[in-house]
Amino acid sequence: xxxxxxxxxxxxxxxxxxxxxxxxxxxxxxxxxxxxxxxxxxxxxxxxxxxxxxxxxxxxxxxxxxxxxxxxxxxxxxxxxxxxxxxxxxxxxxxxxxxxxxxxxxxxxxxxxxxxxxxxxxxxxxxxxxxxxxxxxxxxxxxxxxxxxxxxxxxxxxxxxxxxxxxxxxxxxxxxxxxxxxxxxxxxxxxxxxxxxxxxxxxxxxxxxxxxxxxxxxxxxxxxxxxxxxxxxxxxxxxxxxxxxxxxxxxxxxxxxxxxxxxxxxxxxxxxxxxxxxxxxxxxxxxxxxxxxxxxxxxxxxxxxxxxxxxxxxxxxxxxxxxxxxxxxxxxxxxxxxxxxxxxxxxxxxxxxxxxxxxxxxxx
Amino acid sequence: xxxxxxxxxxxxxxxxxxxxxxxxxxxxxxxxxxxxxxxxxxxxxxxxxxxxxxxxxxxxxxxxxxxxxxxxxxxxxxxxxxxxxxxxxxxxxxxxxxxxxxxxxxxxxxxxxxxxxxxxxxxxxxxxxxxxxxxxxxxxxxxxxxxxxxxxxxxxxxxxxxxxxxxxxxxxxxxxxxxxxxxxxxxxxxxxxxxxxxxxxxxxxxxxxxxxxxxxxxxxxxxxxxxxxxxxxxxxxxxxxxxxxxxxxxxxxxxxxxxxxxxxxxxxxxxxxxxxxxxxxxxxxxxxxxxxxxxxxxxxxxxxxxxxxxxxxxxxxxxxxxxxxxxxxxxxxxxxxxxxxxxxxxxxxxxxxxxxxxxxxxxx
Numbered sequence: 001x002x003x004x005x006x007x008x009x010x011x012x013x014x015x016x017x018x019x020x021x022x023x024x025x026x027x028x029x030x031x032x033x034x035x036x037x038x039x040x041x042x043x044x045x046x047x048x049x050x051x052x053x054x055x056x057x058x059x060x061x062x063x064x065x066x067x068x069x070x071x072x073x074x075x076x077x078x079x080x081x082x083x084x085x086x087x088x089x090x091x092x093x094x095x096x097x098x099x100x101x102x103x104x105x106x107x108x109x110x111x112x113x114x115x116x117x118x119x120x121x122x123x124x125x126x127x128x129x130x131x132x133x134x135x136x137x138x139x140x141x142x143x144x145x146x147x148x149x150x151x152x153x154x155x156x157x158x159x160x161x162x163x164x165x166x167x168x169x170x171x172x173x174x175x176x177x178x179x180x181x182x183x184x185x186x187x188x189x190x191x192x193x194x195x196x197x198x199x200x201x202x203x204x205x206x207x208x209x210x211x212x213x214x215x216x217x218x219x220x221x222x223x224x225x226x227x228x229x230x231x232x233x234x235x236x237x238x239x240x241x242x243x244x245x246x247x248x249x250x251x252x253x254x255x256x257x258x259x260x261x262x263x264x265x266x267x268x269x270x271x272x273x274x275x276x277x278x279x280x281x282x283x284x285x286x287x288x289x290x291x292x293x294x295x296x297x298x299x300x301x302x303x304x305x306x307x308x309x310x311x312x313x314x315x316x317x318x319x320x321x322x323x324x325x326x327x328x329x330x331x332x333x334x335x336x337x338x339x340x341x342x343x344x345x346x347x348x349x350x351x352x353x354x355x356x357x358x359x360x361x362x363x364x
Numbered sequence: 365x366x367x368x369x370x371x372x373x374x375x376x377x378x379x380x381x382x383x384x385x386x387x388x389x390x391x392x393x394x395x396x397x398x399x400x401x402x403x404x405x406x407x408x409x410x411x412x413x414x415x416x417x418x419x420x421x422x423x424x425x426x427x428x429x430x431x432x433x434x435x436x437x438x439x440x441x442x443x444x445x446x447x448x449x450x451x452x453x454x455x456x457x458x459x460x461x462x463x464x465x466x467x468x469x470x471x472x473x474x475x476x477x478x479x480x481x482x483x484x485x486x487x488x489x490x491x492x493x494x495x496x497x498x499x500x501x502x503x504x505x506x507x508x509x510x511x512x513x514x515x516x517x518x519x520x521x522x523x524x525x526x527x528x529x530x531x532x533x534x535x536x537x538x539x540x541x542x543x544x545x546x547x548x549x550x551x552x553x554x555x556x557x558x559x560x561x562x563x564x565x566x567x568x569x570x571x572x573x574x575x576x577x578x579x580x581x582x583x584x585x586x587x588x589x590x591x592x593x594x595x596x597x598x599x600x601x602x603x604x605x606x607x608x609x610x611x612x613x614x615x616x617x618x619x620x621x622x623x624x625x626x627x628x629x630x631x632x633x634x635x636x637x638x639x640x641x642x643x644x645x646x647x648x649x650x651x652x653x654x655x656x657x658x659x660x661x662x663x664x665x666x667x668x669x670x671x672x673x674x675x676x677x678x679x680x681x682x683x684x685x686x687x688x689x690x691x692x693x694x695x696x697x698x699x700x701x702x703x704x705x706x707x708x709x710x711x712x713x714x715x716x717x718x719x720x721x722x723x724x725x726x727x728x
Contacts, residue, residue, distance in 0.1 A: 082446060093517035096687065121485070124510065124523045125603070146488065153457035159488045160524060239489070323460065 006224050010143060011235040012163060019143065019167040019227050023216055026053055026131060026170040029060035035166040037100045037127045039066045044088055044115040045106040046075040049133055052176055057106055057131070069095045073111065078264040080110045080150045082158075088118040092126075099123040102165075108134035108181075109141035109268065113159070116147030120162035130164045133173040135185025135219070136269050139192075139226035142167045144234040144244075150263060154324045155255050161239055169227070171220050183305040184269025186211060187250075189222050190300055191276065192229040195246050198342030200225050205296070208303055246344035249336040250276030253310065253359070256321035260313045273306035274362065282350060282358035283337040293341050309364040315356035322355075370588050374507060375599040376527060383507065383531040383591050387580055390417055390495060390534040393424035399530040401464045401491050403430045408452055408479040409470040410439040413497055416540055421470055421495070433459045437475065442628040444474045444514045446522075452482040456490075463487040466529075472498035472545075473505035473632065477523070480511030484526035494528045497537040499549025499583070500633050503556075503590035506531045508598040508608075514627060518688045519619050525603055533591070535584050547669040548633025550575060551614075553586050554664055555640065556593040559610050562706030564589050569660070572667055610708035613700040614640030617674070617723070620685035624677045637670035638726065646714060646722035647701040657705050673728040679720035686719075 005022035025031055033039070041061060045054050050072045058068045071091040073084050092101070103126055105115035112130050119128035132142040148159025174182065186204075189211075193201025203225075204211070210218035230247065237244040254275030257266055266274075280297055283289040298308050313321075322333060333355065337347045369386035389395055397403070405425060409418050414436045425432045435455040437448050456465070467490055469479035476494050483492035496506040512523025538546065550568075553575075557565025567589075568575070574582035594611065601608040618639030621630055630638075644661055647653040662672050677685075686697060697719065701711045 082450070086446070089515055089522060090517075093515060093521060093688070117485075121481075121522050121524055123521060124512065124525050148488065151453055151457060153454075157457060157487060158453060158485050160485055161488050324457070 004220075006220065008224065008227050008231055010163075010231045012238060015145075015163040017163060017165050017167065019169060019231070021169045021171065021220055021223050021227070023170065023172040023220075025168050026173065027056045027060045029062075029064035029066065031168060032061065032104075032129060032166065033064045033066065035129060036066065036102045038102075039064075040098070040101045041066055041068050041104050042092060042095065042097055042101060043068060043070040043104045043106050044073065044111060044118070045070065046073045046111055048075045049107045049111070053106060053133065053173060057104070069097070073114070076264050077110055077150075077258075077268070078262075080114055080263070082149060085114055085118060085149050088114065089122065092118070092122055097122070097126070099126055102127040102129055104129045104131060106131045106133065107137075108132065109137040112137050112141050113146070113148050113156070116145070116162055116164065117149055117159055120147055120160040125162070128162065128164045130167045132167065132169055134177055134181055135174055135223070136181065136188055138169040138174075138223045139185060140188045140230070142169065143227050143230040145238070155259055155263065169223050171216050171223065174214060174219055179305075180267065182212070182214070184267040186304040187269035187273040187276070187301065187306050189226050190297075190304065191247075191249050191272065192226045194276065194297060194338060194341060195249050195336070195344035196233070196342055197225070197229055200229070201341055205300060208300065212304070242346075245334070245346050246336050249338070249344055250274075250279050252322050252333065252335055253278040253318070256313070256318045257310050259321050259324070260317060261311055266311075270307050273301045274308065274310040277301065277308045278310060278358050278362045279335060279337055281361050282335065282354060283339070285354060285358055286337065286350075288337060288339045293338075296341065309362055310359070312363045315359045318359045319352060319355060368584075370584065372588065372591050372595055374527075374595045376602060379509075379527040381527060381529055381531065383533060383595070385533045385535065385584055385587050385591070387536040387584075388534065389532050390537065391420045391424045393426075393428035393430065395532060396425065396468075396493060396530065397428045397430065399493060400430065400466050402466075403428075404462070404465045405430055405432050405468050406456060406459065406461055406465060407432060407434040407468045407470050408437065408475060408482070409434065410437045410475055412439045413471045413475070417470060417497065417537060421468070433461070437478070440628050441474055441514075441622075441632070442626075444478060444627070446513060449478055449482060449513050452478065453486065456482070456486055461486070461490070463490055466491040466493055468493045468495060470495045470497065471501075472496065473501040476501050476505050477510070477512050477520070480509070480526055480528065481513055481523055484511055484524040489526070492526065492528045494531045496531065496533055498541055498545055499538055499587070500545065500552055502533040502538075502587045503549060504552045504594070506533065507591050507594040509602070519623055519627065533587050535580050535587065538578060538583055543669075544631065546576070546578070548631040550668040551633035551637040551640070551665065551670050553590050554661075554668065555611075555613055555636065556590050558640070558661060558702060558705055559613050559700070559708035560597070560706055561589070561593055564593070565705055569664060572664065576668070606710075609698070609710050610700050613702070613708055614643050616686050616697065616699055617642040617682070620677070620682045621674050623685050623688070624681060625675055630675075634671050637665045638672060638674040641665065641672045642674060642722050642726045643699060643701055645725050646699065646718060647703070649718060649722055650701065650714070652701060652703045657702075660705065673726055674723070676727045679723045682723045683716060683719065
């Protein structure tokens with residue numbers, strides 16, 4: 001069970017890379033070696049993941065003759081800042097890491113985003129491998145090459161598009177994931193169903209209990225289908241000129257929640273769930289989504305233990321925070337809305353009044 | 365005189381861009397407008413350049429209907445750090461700059477490198493125009509897309525390859541350049557002759573007095589031929605896998621001087637001049653360069669008022685600093701040496717003893 005290894009290719013020309021999905025992959029150094037430029041690596045992880053998986057990984061690399069340093073960062077979105085990023089640079093420079101040394105991100109989305117940005121910018125670009133250890137990072141941040149840190153005035157405001165050479169999604173690491181984080185990851189899984197894959201949405205409806213019970217086969221399938229959906233979107237639109245923006249369903253509202261509450265108070269997936277409900281409420285208000293459809297989505301988030309209401313910040317404050325989002329063009333909010341389950345659209349025509357009404361309907 | 369406008373194209377496929385060279389270009393807003401994504405720009409400059417040229421530029425842009433903010437940074441290599449970079453991010457976020465707002469670098473190499481890095485990383489990539497106002501930045505840092513900031517453990521250690529959409533080299537700005545900086549710029553001009561253009565080297569020998577007297581025609585020619593040489597190299601090898609490394613003649617030694625003395629004590633061009641003499645001394649020691657050739661080079665640097673000896677840091681300290689350089693591969697120093705004027709080679713086989721001897725012969 002969970003022994004089968006699934007491999008997806010992210011088709012990005014000379015920056016194409018494989019995503020390998022399966023259980024127990026972390027401890028097989030031979031899986032990584034072909035993707036190292038030289039047998040030198042720096043593993044970046046955090047204080048939560050290090051005691052669980054760091055030795056397993058570095059021993060596996062050492063067994064293949066890879067010389068390996070490690071950096072252990074404080075855990076959490078609140079540390080996704082310049083000061084913490086600088087700990088990676090300090091370690092790289094302190095250990096005389098070269099431009100050919102591979103950075104390996106071992107952890108969730110924060111570790112992946114920060115390690116990726118460090119790799120993108122260390123000596124103008126060092127090779128990079130991602131080993132996401134949370135459901136959220138396995139289905140979302142490990143695909144597509146978005147790297148970033150936060151700025152006090154906005155989330156992910158400083159970053160780069162930079163592709164890894166390899167992603168290893170070891171389903172085994174999900175066994176140690178706290179319940180709250182597993183649920184937060186499911187928000188992004190549900191999102192893929194909502195924006196472009198109605199059959200997957202139905203599959204999640206049928207298999208949510210198995211996913212919550214951490215059935216390895218169900219998890220591996222959810223990761224694979226999520227990654228395949230994201231990989232298809234990213235391959236078609238790497239730098240988010242068009243379709244890729246649909247992956248941001250619920251994210252503009254969600255970022256407002258995350259920023260408004262202070263980074264790390266709401267998990268990203270929790271904010272996306274509540275933000276998605278706001279986007280759906282706006283879609284319904286525009287006459288694009290039926291009561292039945294919005295109820296199915298809200299019910300699925302609720303069954304997954306996710307919030308379906310946002311915090312009360314005041315609609316004006318939401319708007320102000322949303323205007324700081326990267327998805328703004330010429331002052332006009334560019335929102336991802338639905339015209340049915342599985343059919344996302346990019347919409348720039350919503351009035352402040354419409355947006356505020358949708359927000360107010362979804363806060364408590 | 366100096367009225368003719370010269371245009372070079374840097375051939376980088378979908379990232380190709382023009383370099384426009386001439387006098388008085390800064391105050392013609394219509395030259396920039398076709399290269400702006402929207403009519404919104406943030407000009408980044410420093411306390412030295414702002415009083416001279418900032419109003420000229422922003423007035424010219426305003427006359428074309430471009431809405432324009434500006435950020436004035438402290439001047440100097442010692443400010444090429446994260447703290448100062450953050451002033452750019454603060455200004456961008458504070459003025460709600462969008463992903464489509466163009467960053468315009470108005471200043472020397474430090475302003476260009478920092479603004480370019482801010483553009484490369486602001487919201488994962490904003491458009492960028494360079495208006496270099498020093499000879500060094502016109503002939504060197506404005507061509508090729510290298511952007512960076514310094515880290516306490518190494519120069520330019522954090523950065524990205526990121527191409528501008530347009531470079532405007534306004535020869536008129538060289539009229540206000542301090543003598544010391546004009547000379548520092550000549551070090552890089554001479555470098556192009558040394559590494560790949562013996563005819564240009566001879567032209568510099570004949571026209572050095574005109575260049576030092578700031579004759580606009582001579583300066584425009586020197587900028588044009590330098591940029592053309594660099595553009596050819598960069599087009600062939602954008603990310604420095606091979607030939608591009610030859611542009612670093614004198615730079616590994618030079619970086620050791622800059623870092624060893626503290627950023628900003630030696631100007632970059634001064635360190636490159638002394639570093640180049642060390643590289644030539646090593647080339648001579650290996651039997652690749654004649655006494656006549658090295659004397660011609662040393663005499664030209666001296667006539668240009670540039671140092672031909674490095675500071676006494678101790679050869680071991682030089683080596684240690686040089687090993688922190690990005691051009692190190694597997695612990696082996698990769699140096700650019702000459703096999704004659706106009707013929708640079710990449711050499712990884714020099715022993716520590718040979719390198720130390722060359723350094724010691726060139727310090728005082």
